[in-house]
Amino acid sequence: MEETRKPNPNREGDPMADLKPLNIGLIGCGFMGRTHSNAYKRVNDFFDAPYRPVLKACCARSEENARHFAGRWGYESIETDWRKLIARRDIDAVDICAPNNMHAEIAIAAAQAGKAVLCEKPLAMNLVQGHQMVDAVEKAGVANTVWYNYRRVPAVTLAKQLIESGRLGRIFHYRANFLQDWTISADLPQGGTGLWRLDADVSGSGVTGDLLAHCIDTAIWLNGHIGSVAGMTETFVKERRHNLTGKVQPVHIDDACAFLCRFDNGSLGLFESTRYARGHKALYTFEINGEKASIKWDLHDLHRLEYFDHGDDSLVRGWRSVHVTDSDMPYMKHWWVPGLQIGYEHTFVHHVADFLDNLAMGQPTAPTFRDALATQAVCDAVLDSADHHKWETVVPV
Ligand SMILES: NC(=O)c1ccc[n+]([C@@H]2O[C@H](COP(=O)([O-])OP(=O)(O)OC[C@H]3O[C@@H](n4cnc5c(N)ncnc54)[C@H](O)[C@@H]3O)[C@@H](O)[C@H]2O)c1
DSSP states (O other): OGGGOOOOGGGSSSTTTTOEEEEEEEEOOSHHHHHHHHHHHHHHHHSOOSEEEEEEEEEOSSHHHHHHHHHHHTOSEEESSHHHHHHOTTOOEEEEOSOHHHHHHHHHHHHHTTOEEEEOSSSOSSHHHHHHHHHHHHHHTOOEEEOOGGGGSHHHHHHHHHHHTTTTOSEEEEEEEEEOOTTOOTTOOBSSTTGGGGOHHHHSSSHIIIIIHHHHHHHHHHHOOEEEEEEEEEOSSOEEEBTTTOSEEEOOSOSEEEEEEEETTSOEEEEEEESOOTTOSSEEEEEEEESSEEEEEEGGGTTEEEEEETTSOTTTOSOEEEETTSTTSTTGGGSSSTTOOOOHHHHHHHHHHHHHHHHHHTOOOSSOHHHHHHHHHHHHHHHHHHHHTSOEEOOOO
């Protein structure tokens, strides 16, 4: 992460000269295709990265969509078959922004072709597939990372630093929510762009892999390994018309999921996610209670970290709202002046900046495929637990 960044030998002398190009081949021109393209374009403007990402090719199934996307974002060329993109000698890194059911096949092929692989979350449809992906990148020895971007919100990175410095002491509780409300209407179809999330054949799971995976990745990063889980799920709308077949078909995703867990450090966890929380669009929150202090974070106010320190003078003790914008706070010296905020898209710029630095130094960029496999193991255990109505041990990876 940024706080461990060392001076880079590739950036001595003229800061803009001699930057090595890193040719990006991006697969999937939707929501994440946009956030990643934006990050590749911005990173050298704000970070002394050792490489210059070159938007070499983007891939969509329809030529029209690929051309439109390439024109808007400045890609030099297009492909309509991801296999052709991977086969190109002028592509150094393959960025997977396609739906979940595509991740494994593309990542394994890209690794076998010797490309660096940046894959969107969740890593895979399930743990078995995730293992195959980890094996492929590790066997090929290629750089790999998974875009769990919330780690790189400056306030979340600061939370990591506070925990590691021992300010919270022993941790007792970790609780997280990720709440949305966009699938409440029974008329909403399943399948196709964006709505593939409601089709389990494409998404693998519902809110567990889509939303809770983010919460789990952050939780493992901040609070360590999760050993066991007890989950429950519900599918509130059991049939929806499918956009691709035109037929009304059963819905197999979890619309909502809640689970309890035990972390290896002895703390208790409580997680909830749903797309049926009327009034909430993307309410990702977490709270951690330690022996000496507590912290809270809320995606809707992402540059603030709420902090309570029991060591404060009792007459003024209370929750502090730390505005994470000062230049000594994670990532912030690269942006504006203290007091001025950044937002959602910057988390992807941070991820690219860290990836480029680590690539130059031959170091892994967390979360790697193996790190993301740990999250996949928790997701699978939660869904198994919900199916079997019992506690499940999380398979160590
Ligand atoms: N990190 C995050 O916070 C975050 C947020 C949203 C989505 N995601 C993940 O990103 C991935 C993409 O999600 P999205 O929201 O961008 O979806 P999206 O539906 O907006 O875009 C997906 C794109 O992939 C394209 N696609 C499908 N099959 C393809 C193929 N065979 N070849 C080329 N392109 C193909 C679709 O046409 C579409 O343009 C998913 O894995 C999702 O879980 C991550």
